[in-house]
Amino acid sequence: MLQERLLETAIDHFGRFGFEGASTRHIAQASGTAMSSITYHFGGKQGLYLAAADHIAKCLSERHKPALEGLGRDATADAAITAEQATERLLFMLDTLADTMLHPDSESWARFIVREQQEPTEAFERLYRGAMHMLLEGTLRLMALVRPDMTERELRAQAALFLGMTLVMRTARASVTRVLGVETISPDEAALLHAQLRKSALSILKGPSA
Amino acid sequence: MLQERLLETAIDHFGRFGFEGASTRHIAQASGTAMSSITYHFGGKQGLYLAAADHIAKCLSERHKPALEGLGRDATADAAITAEQATERLLFMLDTLADTMLHPDSESWARFIVREQQEPTEAFERLYRGAMHMLLEGTLRLMALVRPDMTERELRAQAALFLGMTLVMRTARASVTRVLGVETISPDEAALLHAQLRKSALSILKGPSA
């Protein structure tokens, strides 16, 4: 499908070269079509950019659906979850997120998203509403069940730090490979990062061992 | 000084628009000079880009000098540090790094660096050698003193996660402000993030409370 092909090429090019640096000519050529197809299907460069953001949001939310299943539909359902269950679900969600960050697919998404994080445009709004919001609020709900002693503010700050521990595997990939002393992240290193993330999250969730 | 002005404008523009998207014309104009000054002083667009990376590395390493003082000069000096002292120094280093991430100066640096992390070029090499290497290896040295039970591999993975918890304040700023429910990070939110980072780091360093 031509539109799909254009979208995926667009995500790659916009992520690599930025909005201004990317060229509709190159995107069209790499998708095996003429530049004017972009005008026809997406209305222009800007339209293609926003459509690319929507596409990423859809892929991301698809990927994390299992980890969010049945969460936040209503307060009574959430209240039935025990602290132990919430902890296990939280670890599963972090695992899923880490999987995404270590998965090759996320490379082009990340380049796109990271740019939007630094200099948010309307595309970030679409990414947030389309995928991130669900993920963050789900995490918060679970954290509140595990740590009823923490204030809402503390929970939100901690959620940001949890996010950082997983995002770093993608957003600072070059530094992570250096500190691990490897060229690329092999399944071995992926397992190591997963395990260390799990241990750290558990330590944090259990709180300071007075 | 013209060169300094050009460098700072260059960091801002390259960070915002990427290497291809940035325009030497605009950089020169915003610095109040002619485009050919860039050719004269830096040899061209590429030369300016690399000089910008060096400039960031210098600023970064200057900023974290106090936290790294007297570390890693020789093994005997490090061995004299107790676990408690090492913990305190590690927390101080994380605090300093978080300060940098929350400081306005790091906004333009971050845009530049984050691009290089995704798609490393020679500029990343300069950033790493000029600043990041020192910081990461110093962190590792201290972590090894606090947790002699952890393997080298585990320590390195954990260092990456620590890095993530601080970097997120800058690299995913747009998401962090959303999850905190604020427009910008005020001193209040900065203090909250600092405190939560400290608590989390301590929990991780103490290990699972069996």
Place this chain on the structure above:
DNA sequence: GTCTATACTACGATAGAC
């Protein structure tokens, strides 16, 4: 729907005046 052809603007590099 998809292509080619074209209009217009902006890019980086460089030569030469001062």
Place this chain on the structure above:
DNA sequence: GTCTATCGTAGTATAGAC
């Protein structure tokens, strides 16, 4: 050292053929 002027290339958008 810093400027203006110019060259060749490449960008987006658009009109019109098929």
